[in-house]
Amino acid sequence: MKCIPPKLRRFTLISQAEIPLRSPPARVFPLAISIRRSLNLTRQVVLGSFLFLECIAQTGLAESLPARISVEPPQILLSGANSRQQVAVTGYFADGTTRDLTNSAEYEIEPASLANAAPSGVVTPRADGSGRLRVIAGGKQVDITLSVSKYDVVRPVSYRLDVVALLAKAGCNMGACHGNLNGKGGFRLSLRGDDPAADWLALTRDTLGRRTDLVDPSKSLIVQKPTGRISHEGGQRFPTGSAEEHVLLGWIAGGARDDLRSAPRLTRLDVFPTERISAPRALRQQLVVTAEFSDGTRRDVTRLASYDISDPTTVTVSADGNVEAGRPVETTIAVRYLGGRGISRLAFLADRPDFVWRDVPSENLVDTHAFQKLKSLRINPSEPSGDSVFLRRAYLDAVGRLPTPDETRAFAADKAADKRGRLVDRLLELPEFADYWALKWADLLRNEEKTMGEKGVWVFQRWLRDQFAGDLPLDEFARRILTAKGSTYANPPASFYRTNRDPMTAAETVGQVFLGVRLQCARCHNHPFDVWTQDDYFGLAAYFGNVQRKELHNERRDMLDKHEINGDEFIYLSGQPATVQPRTGMMMEPKAPGGPKPNLGNDQDALDDLATWLTRDNSQFARNMTNRIWFHLMGRGIVEPVDDFRDSNPPSNPPLLDALTTEFVAKGTRLRPLVALIMKSKTYQLSAKPNPTNQDDEANFAHSLVRLLPAEVLLDAIGQALDTRERFENTPAGMNAVQLPGARMGGKFLKAFGKPDRLLTCECERSEATTLAQAFQLINGDSVRRALEAEDNRIGKLMKSGVSEDVIVTEIYLAALSREPTAIERSAVIAHVHASKNQRKAWEDACWAVLNSKEFLLRH
Structure with a gap:
């Protein structure tokens, strides 16, 4: 009480x-x-x-109390003595929020002899007939029809529909258990049940059939071990007397047969709810999973489905599909049953009783969708960034450099309301735009010296820059790369086949770079988290099966390293495109994943067909490119990781990604229009300073993300702040770090700050981690020291010009931080200079302090 x-x-x-x-x-x-x-x-x-x-x-x-309630499913049809139906009760409240009421509802069956209703919302039959299930929750009442048929018929346990699903749910066929390539304890299953026929043989024939005892099913090893009756390295997977144990016992008692020919095929899997934003303090949600089969029947499989959680540290899912969050969080539950997949995107809101939405007018479609999502989550966006912060951010993101002091002063003096939009337009026309975006794609396409050669990296980098300078549509950009042949020096996009030297590597690169899909898992087995199969993988690899290479004037430094090529290569086709599927031994002809099989006839060149499918017949190309561009500007993809599109990793804001993709396609898949759209939005221009409602938000872009400047950008920024340039070996004078073509160029500073070796086709190879080596480079590294001590750097020029100390301080801050110093900063710097016997060294100290500040090192 x-x-x-x-x-x-x-x-x-x-x-x-x-x-x-x-x-x-x-x-x-x-x-x-x-x-x-x-x-x-x-x-x-x-x-x-x-x-x-x-x-x-x-x-x-x-x-x-809710204004109304609803029940899912809206009617219950039970067929057979062992049928069941999980229900989910939802309350709809006057403030527009929803809450799962399944566990707090009361259930009554009329007539009572028709069925049983458990407190958890599971309905099971007792007799044939019709009636209703009455659900009472939150002062509201809903009646739904209930029909029971064939109560005297016990449906035999199906190996294909029940046992295979149970093994997956219990984790028996996971990679860490018996799904391992070598199995565990002499017992091997196919990974996640990809090969049920082989699993049936392992269950019923291996070890003289000891795993399934047809005489006394309870003595079967596959019953005793997972229930914990005898020692099991994997621990207890389900308790004695559970529904899972009854499935295994029933199957073994029925003869442990494989019902491949008689079992209907799964045709569809539905998950309720697909999306739900729960009211504050509501941290539970009941899922309902329904399977539809080829014979037209539907069946509740909530208990048999497997659940994968995007954030398992704060969210749990019970065997019956009851989701419970430990704190307010957004999460995705990926649901698997046999070959079917579905997702449930859930948001459990924080309790903010005094929340008031701060209405922010939308600048364009980015804001419309971003702010709508924030409002639904009761999260307010941060305040707009100030002019100096926006200016610095825009230059860094668009062209990879800082604004000059003159550019900063001009922007501050401009009082027009549209000055930010006009700045964005100007930035996209600067030559540095092409340099900076060519650098990003050089990382992805692995422009590095070992496979490209010393000359090859320059040739390919120049080609990349020219494409971005001309704003070539990205679908044509991809086509030129995939269909290129001939000399890699004369036709640089053919260099794609220098780094991707076998059909499998080429297929994986195409999937990851141009589709945003990680296909690597499907090389050895069907993809555990996506729909891709081994046949999909090798069908894509077959497109590259006849790509051949001829070395021209190769001069290897290491004759034992066949991967090192320091000369030109000629790319050509020989024979029909095909590759062998190693598991089946079958010769696979080209076929795009999920696409039709092309009619190539005797044509050896299948690459043009692949390029057409990739860029014209496949919406995923545009979605991936859109997401990558968003990632580079916002610091996080709408799908994150940026190259991991899959059903179990959905976009954080699907309407936003869809709208941006539509706009990207409408503008001819060109880079500049989409960059301009994003940078002109209020969402992009938000401050990095969080407010109480968004301080924990990471995925919804409620505030700008603070991140370390990329290695090349940081090195150039140090030189620009001090009006000097780093000199790189074997490069033309005046070259910036962002223009360097290879992976080996730039020295220790770039390596310390995360410049990738370009051995992986992944954005993740560029490290943003903070390390001790970075601190040493900033404190007393060669690059920083040379820039500070150069006689004709910004400090030297200002001192020689005879300007006042106030002017010197102002110029230093404008050059490095794109703002004037505060009164406190100004007085502190001048006081330090006055206290020093060597004014030059004192000014170097002041610059060193600014260069080591978080405000300089971070994009914010």
């Missing part, structure tokens, strides 16, 4: 002591039941007093 408010407690005690027990009118019965369950009171207390119901209104508890 301590949890009841004092006023309510008083009325409750009165009802117990003074009011005779009598039944309330039917209209208040559901409300009374709901309050009794929520406060854990006895039936007599609740039903014994109308004063109890009156005090509910006085204490405001009625406001927390």
Whole structure:
């Protein structure tokens, strides 16, 4: 009783002591039941007093009751004695929020002899007939029809539909268990049940059939070990007497047969809810998983489905599909049953009773979708960034350099309302735009010296830059790369086949770079987290099966390293495109994943067909490119990781990605229009300073993400701040770090700050980690010291010009931080200079301090 408010407690005690027990009118019965369950009171207390119901209104508890409820599924059809149906009850509240009420609802069957309803919302049959299930929750009542048929028929346990799914749910066929390539304890299953026929042989024929005892099913090893009756390295997978044990016992008792020919095929898997934003303090959600089969039947498989959680540290899912979060969080539950997949995207809101949405006018479609998502999550966006922050951010993101002091002063002096949009337009026309975006793609396409050669990296980098300078549509960009042949020096995009030297590597690169899909897992087995199979993988690899290379004037430094090529190569086709599927031994002809099989005839060149499918017949290309561009500007993809599109890793904001992709395609898949659209949005221009509602947000772009400057950009920024340039070996004078073509160029500084070796086709190879080596480079590294001590750097020029100390301080801050110093900063710098016997060294100290500040090192 301590949890009841004092006023309510008083009325409750009165009802117990003074009011005779009598039944309330039917209209208040559901409300009374709901309050009794929520406060854990006895039936007599609740039903014994109308004063109890009156005090509910006085204490405001009625406001927390739903305006209506709904039940999923809307009708229940049970067929067979062992059928079941999980229901989910949803409450809809006056403030627009929803809440799962499945575990707090009461269930009544009419007639009672028709079926049983468990407190968890599971309905099981008792007799043939028709009736209804009455659900009472939150003072509301809903009746749904209930039909039971064939109660006298026990459906045999199906190996294909039940046992295979159970092994996956229990984790028996995971890679860490018996799904391992070598199995565990002499028992090997196919990974995630990819080969049920082979698994059936392992279960029933291996070790003289000891795993399945047809005489006494309870003595079968596959029953005793997972239930923990005998020692099992994998521990107890399900308890004795559980539904899972009954499935195995029933299958073994029925002869442990493989019902491949008689079992219907799964044609569809539905998950409820597919998306749900729950009310504050509501941290539970019941899932309902329904399978549809080739014979037209539908079946509840909530108990047999497997659940993969995107954030397992804070969210759990019970065997019955009940999701529970430990704290407010957004999560995705990937649901698997046999070959079917589905997802449920859930958001459990933080309790912000005083939340008021700060209405921010939208600049374009980016803001429309981003702010709509934030509003639904009760998250306010941060304030807009100041002019100096936006200016610095825009230059760094678009062209990879800082604005000059003159550019900063000009922007500050511009008072026009549209000056930010006009700045973005100007930046996209600067030559540095092509340099910077060519650098990003040089990382992805692995432009490095070992396979490209010393000359090859320059040739390929120049080609990349020219494509971005001309704003070549990205679909044509991909086509030129995939279909290129001939000399890699004369036709640089053919260099793609220098780094991707076998059909499998080429297929994986195409999937990861141009589709944003990681196909590597499907090389050895069907993809465990996606729909891709081994046949999909080798069908894609077959496109590259006849790509051949001829070395021209190769001068290897290491004759034992066949991967090192320091000369030109000629790319050509020989024979028909095909490759061998190692598991089946079959020769695979070209076929795009999920696409039609091309009719090539005797044509040796299948690459043009692949390019057409990739860029014209496949919407995933545009979605991936859109997501990559967003990632480079915002610091995080709408799908994150940026190259890991899959059903179990959905976009954080699907409408936003869809709208941006549509716009990207409408503008001819060109880079500049999409960059301009994003940079002109208010979402891009938000401050990095969080507010109380968005300080924990990472995926919804409620504030700008702070991140370390890329290695090349940082090195150039140091030189630009001090008006000097780093000199790189074997490069033309005046070359910036962002223009360097190879992976080996740039020295220790670039390596310390995460310049990739370009051995992987992944954005993740460029490290943003903070290391001790970085601190040493900034404190006393060669690059920083040379820039500070150069006689004709910014410090030297300002001192020689005879300008005042105020002007020198201002110029240093404008050059490095794109703003003027505050009064405190100005006085501190000047005081340090006055206190020093060597003014030149004092100014170097001041610059060194600015270069080591977080404000300089970070993009914010």
